[in-house]
Amino acid sequence: MATHLGFYMQTQGYDPDDNSAKNLAIYNFFTDTLKVKHKDREQPVTTYPMFYDFEDFWGREDRSKMFVTKLIREGTGQCHSLPLFYLILAEEMNAVAHLAFAPNHSYIKIRDKRGDWHNIELTTHSLTSDQYIMQTGFVTSSAIASKIYMNPLTKKEVVAQCVNDLMMNYIRKFGNEDFILEGTNLAIKHNQNNLTAHLINHHYYQELLQHILKQYQDKGLTDKALLQDEKAQYVYRQMMGSRALIDNLGYADMPADLYENWLRSVEDEGQKQEHRNKMRTLMGQIGN
């Protein structure tokens, strides 16, 4: 793909060393159909824009829906795989681009020649203003100040996030085991305010505590015994501690009705998208 984009830049007459030009090439690759003549090939190579996959976009039924490999294979992904693939292409082309988070969302931030930031939203094929992101994601000012959201990440911080992904995939397969703490603590080591890692930790201790309480219930143990159970107390403290950390980072749940509205709009978009996909198939059939 990076080679493809190299040829694309040549044919467009873009400056091969210019960061904006490289990002423009990647942006066009994600949002447009590119028909490019490669030096060593007779036929031009055509790539198609990448679309949002509305089906199971949380990856709840099929975790691999979140994967970049799935995106490359099928040409559709979501707000997890699309920006990551963008970063991969940028890395291959020596371009500078950053990942940034919003609640349940990630997007790309780039800087222009004057040093001003721009947000690239790959799911809707557009750029967005910060105000737009803040409003649609219900981002609070304290979350911005603690830099859990809307902050351009360094490469190391992105790798730390990949560790989180690895841990979440692990949990999906094997459940909440001690191993995941190794991963999250590594992620936190490289990014103190790594919200995902803190959330994983919190859920880990929450589940563990529930497990302990259930055992007390099943075995008919008394509350007094629980009060003397230092290990249980430790788990409780860890759970509350991670909760306090998350609160301090400014993490806030979206108000329920706002979230519902958002889901509904996603559904509407999904229907439009389905329609577009069908159109594309039909056009393919009539040989366009």
Next chain:
Amino acid sequence: MKSALTIFFLASAILQGYGQSEPQERRYEEAYNELKSMLKGAVPPSFKRAVFISENAYMGGTLDYDDYNRKIDFLVQVSRSTLNDGVLDYSESDFEEVEKQFAVFRVLKYPTPYVEKGENNSFNIYSTRPFTYDFEDAFGESDWTKMFVTKLLATHTGNCHSLPFLYKILAEELGTAAHLAMAPNHTYIKQWTEQTGWFNTELTSGQFPIDSWMMASGYIKLEAIQNRLYMDTLSTKQSIAVTLTDLVQGYQKKFGTNDDFALKSLNLVLDYYPQYANALLLKAELMKSRYEDLMKDRGAKAPADLWHDPQARKHFREMQDQYVHIYKLGYRQMPREMYLNWLMDLEERDTEEKRERYTFEAPQPFEEYGQKVKVSTLSKGKYQEFFDTDTVTQIGSVVLNRISGQISHFVKYDTMHSEATLEPDVISRWLSPDPLAEEFYSWSPYNFVKNNPLRFIDPDGRYPIDIITRSYAPFKTFGPPFAKYYGDNRGHSLDKNASYRTSATINYDTETFKSSAIGGLSYSRAVEAEKGSYSNTYVKNRSDGSNLDVHSYGNNADLTGSWDIDQFTKLSVTTNGDIKGDHILNITGTISGDDFPNQESFVTDADGNTLWLGNFATSVGPAKGPTWNLARKNEGDVHINVNININVNADGVFQSIQRGDKTISIEDWNKQFEQK
């Protein structure tokens, strides 16, 4: 025009030797020292005291701290009296904190009842006067006292400086936290609840805007939030640093910008609150003013004319660094066009005429390659959502080149960019319900108050009515000999301020079919006792749309174990005809409850016209009544049947009563009930 208060201030100032410059400056030095010892921790920091120190220095020491405390104490007492009144329907574990926050909000924004002792052991119930916004000179440009909490306490009008200050003071006195937060030319309150997390209280409008609205309408850059320049919660010391900055600004108004005292104070402020935009700018402007003085002394025309002198060059560089620092923190001045759009919004609210808005275009990062991309914005061009569309930008009174990071040139402070000199209407961008309402999710931390106790004054022509059901003891004293209490000593009355034992006010909006009920507060004092107690009326609002159903009850808080007086207001309220023209308001149903003491119910319109719904006089004597008729479970003894058709005009004002073909004037109608 100067306010009456200012004249009062000046008059008292003159009497006490205002205008003698030396004691004045010494007073400032003393104020500085006291604030400094708070910041250093030598004395416990008190925001309440710090505000007073700053204001008193400006007033030449003529303000009375006891009086200031008395006024604050009074408001705290009234706020405290609303606690536990049962109106807040909130179930998280921080209920007590939220109730305190809510109490302060109520007492500042809405009339809140309180009781005061009158002559001859009588007790009068009054309402507090809400604090409102003073549009005139909202930034204290021509009269610095406009910013003062002492001015707010005296006149009940204030601005986005004094209102949140007073809120914070009251909250702290009541024992709950309220943080100041900064936006450009603006201060507001941030608080935390378990249910909503952080939320903003906008005292100028009484609303609770969400952060994205603050950001978009306040022209706040993302970096400014990241660097905590704006929208961050201020600590106690930071808040004290803000009052020290106020002190400096008052001082500068008296003695000029360029002064060692001002510089010393600003440096101290920045030690404790390094990212305070106001102080950073004041310091930069002070440094620039000094450089300009130097230029004037040496007859230089341009700043660069002095650079051959290493000392002057150093001064220039330090000043430049200060401005660049402010720029890097994310500070940007709002573009003039954005103000103008706001102005038009406000004008159009009153007229049909539509005017062309300035539409902001989003910058195109790939323009040089001839490609335009779609940019999604929140306001669709109505606000400027991008901050750097030019290579130069103005910070205070200098223009910076963003690329070179150097001062391009000096300008006169462009007042067009400052809110201070614009029409007062412009300030109301913080006051008005946001013009982009449909884009913004709106919420309130007190939305969960199902029995919404706030009787909203309806801006869009709806007409809310109040139905008031009260019980009162007509006797001078009542109760058995061992527990004899003062009564209300009156007959049936339509006076809203008449004293009572229990009272419920049901506010109902005839257009939205929403109702809220608020319980009253009464004072009970035993004849033998020195002091009495306040008793709450509790309300349970079980209304369903236009079918009002409110149970109000309360006992004598002064007498443990005393019986509740119960009242049930069950009324159906409907309108007949076009509500935008003359129409009929029909109220039917019953008011029932205990047959001791007396009961009365009436309805009022927005203009204050009052109509009887019914009343009941107990037949039981004062001594036996409470122990006999209240102790029994006989709460359905009284039945006041209501069936009334009121002629109402387009403005929702009561005109007369309709009885079949007969029209009865309000006066005649009410007379019937007084004769009963």
